[in-house]
Every structure is written in structure tokens, then in C-alpha cells.
Amino acid sequence: MFDLIIRGGDVVTPQGVVACDIAVAGETIAALTAPGTLEAGSAGRVIDATRQIVMPGGIDPHVHMHHPWTMPDGTPLITKGPEYVGIAALFGGTTTLIDFAYWREGATAQQALESRDKDFAGKSPCDWAYHIMLHTDPPPEFSSQLAEAIQAGYPTLKIFTTNIRPAGSGRMIDFGDIWEAFQVLAKHGGLGVIHAEDNDIVMHMYAKLIRENRVSFHNLAEVHNQLSEDLSFRRILRLAESVPGTALYMMHVSARTGVEAIAEARRKGLPIYGETLHQYLMYSAEDYKRPNGQIYHTYPSLKSPDDQKALWDGTVSDVIHCVATDELCCSLKDKTAGKRIDDTTGGNSGVEPRVGVMYTEMVTRRGYSLSRFVDLVSTNAARIMGLYPKKGAIAVGSDADIVILDPTRRGKVRAADLHETDYTPWEGHDIFAWPVVTLLRGKVMVENGQYFGSPNDGRYLKRKIPADVLNGARL
Numbered sequence: 355m356f357d358l359i360i361r362g363g364d365v366v367t368p369q370g371v372v373a374c375d376i377a378v379a380g381e382t383i384a385a386l387t388a389p390g391t392l393e394a395g396s397a398g399r400v401i402d403a404t405r406q407i408v409m410p411g412g413i414d415p416h417v418h419m420h421h422p423w424t425m426p427d428g429t430p431l432i433t434k435g436p437e438y439v440g441i442a443a444l445f446g447g448t449t450t451l452i453d454f455a456y457w458r459e460g461a462t463a464q465q466a467l468e469s470r471d472k473d474f475a476g477k478s479p480c481d482w483a484y485h486i487m488l489h490t491d492p493p494p495e496f497s498s499q500l501a502e503a504i505q506a507g508y509p510t511l512k513i514f515t516t517n518i519r520p521a522g523s524g525r526m527i528d529f530g531d532i533w534e535a536f537q538v539l540a541k542h543g544g545l546g547v548i549h550a551e552d553n554d555i556v557m558h559m560y561a562k563l564i565r566e567n568r569v570s571f572h573n574l575a576e577v578h579n580q581l582s583e584d585l586s587f588r589r590i591l592r593l594a595e596s597v598p599g600t601a602l603y604m605m606h607v608s609a610r611t612g613v614e615a616i617a618e619a620r621r622k623g624l625p626i627y628g629e630t631l632h633q634y635l636m637y638s639a640e641d642y643k644r645p646n647g648q649i650y651h652t653y654p655s656l657k658s659p660d661d662q663k664a665l666w667d668g669t670v671s672d673v674i675h676c677v678a679t680d681e682l683c684c685s686l687k688d689k690t691a692g693k694r695i696d697d698t699t700g701g702n703s704g705v706e707p708r709v710g711v712m713y714t715e716m717v718t719r720r721g722y723s724l725s726r727f728v729d730l731v732s733t734n735a736a737r738i739m740g741l742y743p744k745k746g747a748i749a750v751g752s753d754a755d756i757v758i759l760d761p762t763r764r765g766k767v768r769a770a771d772l773h774e775t776d777y778t779p780w781e782g783h784d785i786f787a788w789p790v791v792t793l794l795r796g797k798v799m800v801e802n803g804q805y806f807g808s809p810n811d812g813r814y815l816k817r818k819i820p821a822d823v824l825n826g827a828r829l
């Protein structure tokens with residue numbers, strides 16, 4: 355006896371797209387069978403997915419929820435938390451979110467994780483995990499604590515090579531400490547997740563543009579520029595190369611220079627992976643000129659059409675493996691409060707339209723196979739971040755995180771139809787498919803526009819980076 359059968363869909367499996375039925379028992383997938391071979395009476399419920407696409411739940415490996423941030427006028431603000439963003443994610447076909455636990459001065463890694471749990475436990479309808487984020491110079495006991503955290507199921511460490519903005523709160527880690535961190539990661543099977551920008555170039559450009567009185571946010575691409583991405587990526591990749599076994603995931607790649615640096619590292623066989631964001635693929639610095647142009651921005655910055663082309667090429671050449679959002683959910687008023695190069699906030703409201711918008715751009719407009727699309731919005735993140743095949747796969751034994759996409763759906767993205775906030779950078783974007791059913795571990799969370807989830811449904815996901823990823827597997 356099964357709890358649920360999903361019948362008649364085109365199912366994106368690890369072996370390709372297969373017409374089959376899926377049987378769910380409890381929280382996991384119990385069987386995949388030829389269409390029509392499971393008796394309707396053998397399950398509590400049957401969902402008909404005829405002429406629809408059935409895929410694993412989306413995974414967004416880069417989101418910021420319940421994130422403290424200071425407005426340009428000094429007012430502290432906390433962005434929307436998982437109790438809110440998680441619902442939007444589920445409506446949009448994403449079932450797993452990976453956020454950050456801030457390892458601040460004076461705290462242990464364990465305390466950093468426990469304090470972040472308070473923002474999530476009993477509040478997140480999605481499954482979730484954290485990257486441990488170094489926020490200040492690492493404490494003396496850093497190495498042993500990091501090793502323990504990796505063993506305990508927290509194997510990813512976020513490192514910044516820049517303070518991002520002149521008033522940025524000391525996030526930059528110096529290269530000696532990063533070197534130390536890489537030795538721990540390499541020895542214990544961890545993965546570095548990196549925000550790389552060249553701090554000297556970026557801060558020089560801030561000073562120069564402020565001196566020249568060209569402080570409007572429209573000039574952000576001059577500050578967070580291609581040269582900065584080139585120098586910073588090559589420096590940190592060279593450091594990684596010097597510590598054999600160091601595996602890195604380069605977050606929010608935005609420029610051709612970044613794509614080329616990762617491609618070169620991968621040609622050498624190094625375990626380096628690339629992430630971009632959907633707005634870097636779809637928007638360029640020209641979009642800053644549109645009304646409320648800040649809504650397209652996150653750090654580093656939007657770049658040029660040539661950079662976009664390189665990012666797209668990277669999605670088919672084993673350089674860009676994941677498309678994430680850098681989600682930061684706030685109101686339009688708050689997102690556009692900063693108007694200068696040094697006070698405009700990063701982050702984006704994008705977790706809900708990500709899967710639908712990427713379907714339009716990848717499958718409809720660029721002819722990507724369904725399998726490649728699913729790799730880029732789900733499976734590769736599961737593999738790199740140590741969640742596969744529990745997550746990111748429709749296979750026997752995997753968690754029943756299942757999304758049914760309706761490929762006959764036509765329309766435009768409208769903020770008013772979403773569940774995030776009062777704006778979306780994707781307003782007016784064409785829709786060619788949209789999630790109609792989202793299951794999390796066997797439970798129907800969203801069906802035909804109705805929400806059935808609860809804040810207690812999500813679970814923390816402990817992770818282990820697999821050996822093939824640490825060895826530089828081609829994805």
C-alpha cells in the first residue's frame with residue numbers, strides 16, 4: 355500500500371526523462387513503474403500528471419533569510435524569515451533552501467549554528483541547511499572547531515575576500531587565514547563557498563567615484579568590475595591549488611573573467627564549481643537605468659551582455675553548475691532606499707519565480723533538455739552540497755520532494771500573483787511552465803494555488819560532501 359501515486363507524467367529521472375508513474379510511501383519514493391501498472395486502489399491518493407513535467411524539488415543553495423541589515427539612514431532591519439520566504443519557495447517549486455550561519459567574534463562554531471537554529475526551527479516549511487559564514491577574523495580554536503563542524507554534518511564554509519562596501523562590517527578574511535581554512539577543509543572533506551572580489555580594486559573604485567562625484571548606483575558595475583572578478587578568482591583558485599584537495603564553490607559568478615578562471619581551474623582537474631544567479635544571466639548594467647533599477651542589483655554587480663553570454667556558455671560547459679537567487683526578501687521601499695554606490699543593498703526577491711523563469715529561458719528559449727534544466731536548478735546543488743541522492747533526484751529511496759510543472763501554462767510573472775513581497779525583478783517575464791503541485795517528503799505543500807504546509811514541516815539537513823565532488827567530478 356502506498357500513500358500517493360503520481361500518474362502519467364514525463365518524469366525527469368537521473369536516467370533521463372521517462373514516462374512513468376511514481377509511488378510514494380511515507381516520506382520517500384517507493385517505486386517508479388511503467389505507466390498504468392500501479393492499481394489506483396493501491397494508494398491513498400492518485401494525482402494525475404498527464405501531459406505535465408515531474409521533477410525533483412528545486413534547491414536554492416544561496417539564500418539569506420531573517421537577515422540583519424542596516425538601512426542608509428541607520429535604521430536596523432531584519433529581512434523576511436523562512437516562515438515567509440519558505441512558503442514562496444514552495445509555491446515556486448523549491449523545497450530546499452541553504453542559508454548561512456554567522457560565525458561571529460567570540461562565539462564557537464557550535465554557538466553560531468545554535469543561534470541560527472532559533473530563526474528556523476519550527477518556522478521553516480522548507481527543508482534547509484546552513485553554510486557556516488566567517489564574519490570576522492577566525493578565533494584561535496578555529497581549525498579544530500571547523501573540523502568538528504564538518505564531521506558533524508556542516509561541511510561548507512563561506513568566506514569573503516572583500517568587505518564589499520566601504521562601510522562593510524569586516525567580513526573580509528585575510529589570505530593567511532583562508533590558507534589555514536583550506537588546509538582544514540581539504541583534510542576533513544569540507545567545501546569552501548566563496549564570495550570573491552578584489553578588495554583593493556573595489557575600494558579604489560569607491561574612492562575614485564566618490565572623488566569624481568559619480569556616486570549614483572547606476573555606476574555600480576564600474577566599482578564591482580570584471581577586473582576585480584578576474585584578480586580575486588585567480589588569486590583564491592591559486593591558493594586552493596596550493597593546498598591539494600581543496601574544493602571550492604564560487605558563488606554568484608557575474609563576469610566572463612570569473613567563468614574563464616573557473617574553466618581554467620577545471621581544465622587542470624581541480625574540484626572547483628561555479629554558481630551564477632538568475633539576474634546575472636538575464637540582466638545587465640543597462641537595467642540599472644530602468645525605473646527602480648536597484649531591484650536588479652546584487653553584489654558583485656550586473657555586468658555586460660558579453661559577460662551574460664559567457665555565463666550562459668558556462669551552463670553548458672561544466673563551469674556554471676547551479677543557478678541560485680541570493681534571496682533577500684524585503685519591500686520595494688527598502689530595496690530602493692539606497693541610491694548610491696555605497697548604500698544600495700544587495701540581495702533579491704527571486705526564490706519563487708526562479709524555477710519558472712529558468713524553464714522559460716533554458717527549455718523554451720534556449721532548447722536545453724529538461725535534464726539539464728533540472729541539473730541547474732536542483733540536482734547539481736544537491737550533489738555539490740552533499741544532499742544527493744536524498745535530494746535532487748526522483749529515484750527509489752530518495753525523499754519524495756516532487757514538483758509537477760504545467761508546461762501549458764502561459765502568462766507573465768506578476769508580483770501580485772507571487773507570495774514574496776510587493777515587487778519582483780521578474781515583473782512581466784514570460785511564463786511557459788509553472789509549478790502546480792509541490793511535495794515535500796511526501797506531503798502535498800502546494801496544489802493548484804493552495805497552500806497546505808506548516809512551519810513545522812521543514813527539517814534541517816545534515817550533509818557530507820561526496821568523494822566524487824571533492825575530486826572534481828564533471829557534473
Ligand SMILES: [Zn+2]
Pocket residue numbers: 416418680
Ligand atoms: Zn549572498
